[in-house]
Amino acid sequence: MQEHILKILKNEEIAKEIFDMVVYAPEIAKTAAPGQFVHVSCPDVFLRRPISICDINDDNLRIIYRAEGKGTKNLSSLKPGETVSMLGPLGHGFAPKKGNCVVIGGGLGVFPLLYLSKHLDNPTVILGFCSKDLVCLENDFINPRIFTDDGSCGEIGFATKGLTDEINKGKVDMIYACGPTPMLDAIEKIAKDNKISYQVSLEERMGCGVGACLVCNCMREGKYKRVCADGPVFEG
Amino acid sequence: MDLSVKIGSVTLKNPVVTGSGTFGFGQEYNEYYDISRLGAIGAKGLTLEERQGNPPHRIAETPSGMLNSVGLQNPGVKSFIKNDLVKLKKQNVSVIANISGNTIEEYCEMVKILANSDVDIIEMNISCPNVKQGGVAFGTDEKVIYEITSRVKEHCKQPLVVKLSPNVTDIAKMAVSAEKGGADGISLINTLLGMVIDIKTKRPVLANNVGGLSGPCVKPVAVRMVWQVANAVKIPIIGMGGIMTWEDALEFFLAGATAISVGTACFVDPMAPIKVLDGIEKYLIENNYNNIEEIRGKLVLN
Numbered sequence: 001m002q003e004h005i006l007k008i009l010k011n012e013e014i015a016k017e018i019f020d021m022v023v024y025a026p027e028i029a030k031t032a033a034p035g036q037f038v039h040v041s042c043p044d045v046f047l048r049r050p051i052s053i054c055d056i057n058d059d060n061l062r063i064i065y066r067a068e069g070k071g072t073k074n075l076s077s078l079k080p081g082e083t084v085s086m087l088g089p090l091g092h093g094f095a096p097k098k099g100n101c102v103v104i105g106g107g108l109g110v111f112p113l114l115y116l117s118k119h120l121d122n123p124t125v126i127l128g129f130c131s132k133d134l135v136c137l138e139n140d141f142i143n144p145r146i147f148t149d150d151g152s153c154g155e156i157g158f159a160t161k162g163l164t165d166e167i168n169k170g171k172v173d174m175i176y177a178c179g180p181t182p183m184l185d186a187i188e189k190i191a192k193d194n195k196i197s198y199q200v201s202l203e204e205r206m207g208c209g210v211g212a213c214l215v216c217n218c219m220r221e222g223k224y225k226r227v228c229a230d231g232p233v234f235e236g
Numbered sequence: 237m238d239l240s241v242k243i244g245s246v247t248l249k250n251p252v253v254t255g256s257g258t259f260g261f262g263q264e265y266n267e268y269y270d271i272s273r274l275g276a277i278g279a280k281g282l283t284l285e286e287r288q289g290n291p292p293h294r295i296a297e298t299p300s301g302m303l304n305s306v307g308l309q310n311p312g313v314k315s316f317i318k319n320d321l322v323k324l325k326k327q328n329v330s331v332i333a334n335i336s337g338n339t340i341e342e343y344c345e346m347v348k349i350l351a352n353s354d355v356d357i358i359e360m361n362i363s364c365p366n367v368k369q370g371g372v373a374f375g376t377d378e379k380v381i382y383e384i385t386s387r388v389k390e391h392c393k394q395p396l397v398v399k400l401s402p403n404v405t406d407i408a409k410m411a412v413s414a415e416k417g418g419a420d421g422i423s424l425i426n427t428l429l430g431m432v433i434d435i436k437t438k439r440p441v442l443a444n445n446v447g448g449l450s451g452p453c454v455k456p457v458a459v460r461m462v463w464q465v466a467n468a469v470k471i472p473i474i475g476m477g478g479i480m481t482w483e484d485a486l487e488f489f490l491a492g493a494t495a496i497s498v499g500t501a502c503f504v505d506p507m508a509p510i511k512v513l514d515g516i517e518k519y520l521i522e523n524n525y526n527n528i529e530e531i532r533g534k535l536v537l538n
Contacts, residue, residue, distance in 0.1 A: 048504065
């Protein structure tokens with residue numbers, strides 16, 4: 001494992017405050033698995049920011065992030081040709097399985113699911129966003145069902161409606177989910193009630209990103225687990 | 237050129253140690269470099285029984301630093317000896333066990349258990365609240381520091397290093413008490429107490445509300461305190477607080493430290509301890525110094 005200093009090929013705003021960055025990263029591309037993340041150094045802030053791997057294309061790594069806080073805002077100002085430091089790929093990612101798989105993402109949770117969906121056989125993809133100006137990757141996924149909270153794009157309502165529709169249609173073998181905590185809680189409940197296996201990707205503020213410092217721990221089944229090393233993907 | 241340094245009866249191969257709590261039990265950073273190159277691994281803080289630690293969030297960024305309130309999550313001293321220490325010792329690396337307790341009796345119990353282990357040095361964290369004295373930290377009262385050091389020292393087989401809290405009025409007084417109590421070394425600084433408020437939620441970011449400040453922002457306080465302590469005691473000092481580069485480490489040696497610890501820097505650069513070690517070595521060679529002792533405490537005041 002090592003630090004990677006990577007050349008930026010693209011860093012563009014694709015939705016409101018949402019930036020799409022592509023870097024030349026042959027070492028990361030070689031070993032990255034869906035659901036893993038990179039720990040990104042951002043200009044003028046102290047700690048690295050963990051950002052999910054969105055996609056790998058040949059030797060290029062794609063990450064999509066929201067420029068909300070100081071770190072990501074500074075990251076969004078980097079230009080093609082400049083370099084960015086990343087650690088990775090890090091974390092315990094998704095395990096692609098055969099069968100009828102549902103991939104469900106909410107908001108920023110949509111991004112790590114793209115690379116995952118490429119490792120599945122014809123998955124059902126359900127994406128939920130707050131509103132039309134935040135919708136992205138609708139053309140990168142294959143036939144996604146889009147939901148928006150306000151109905152400004154796609155169907156009105158939460159992505160979880162799409163999940164219950166799919167379950168009512170027939171057998172679902174695995175649910176893969178990433179999104180805001182209330183959404184993941186709802187999905188875990190639906191999965192448990194219907195006795196369906198699931199893999200959820202969580203997030204938590206991180207320190208080292210490699211499993212040494214224990215600041216990113218979250219409670220899973222009565223024990224604290226490291227989101228950066230035992231996760232970000234947890235199974236149920 | 238000899239990089240080795242002595243803490244009590246133990247010789248470390250070089251003066252670079254990793255900061256307790258930042259390095260786990262060494263296995264994660266082993267993926268980046270051979271950790272046996274370092275002077276010692278400062279292992280994650282241990283308590284008598286397993287501890288879950290605090291609820292999230294346990295970290296908040298600050299300008300040039302961070303706050304942590306992990307809450308001493310650890311598997312307990314017995315599990316450490318049985319599992320993590322065994323792995324470390326297979327790699328031939330010196331280990332500093334860091335211990336925390338609620339009562340003096342707990343500290344004594346832990347050093348008795350560790351006496352039968354391969355741990356090389358024991359670092360006693362006294363920034364914990366003294367449960368029997370209303371929760372005031374052990375390390376804020378010089379009489380308590382003398383009492384806890386002398387009582388723990390009676391049961392301690394390995395060299396005992398007392399890790400001082402900087403949240404005190406007179407750090408030199410605290411160090412003198414530890415030395416009088418029989419400490420073989422002093423390490424400082426532990427974290428400074430701080431708070432970060434989220435103005436959107438109007439609440440502190442940390443679940444624990446307050447936490448320990450570390451990183452480059454604390455370095456000037458740490459260097460000043462190492463200098464003050466070095467002028468007050470004769471026992472060796474492990475200096476820490478915001479060391480990111482070999483130049484930072486040099487400040488601590490000049491202030492009087494015998495060894496230094498690199499902790500928070502690892503989050504930003506996993507290779508930081510090795511880069512600091514290589515930089516110190518290069519500096520000594522280029523300036524024709526034979527060992528650390530030739531630069532230690534060589535600060536000249538204005």
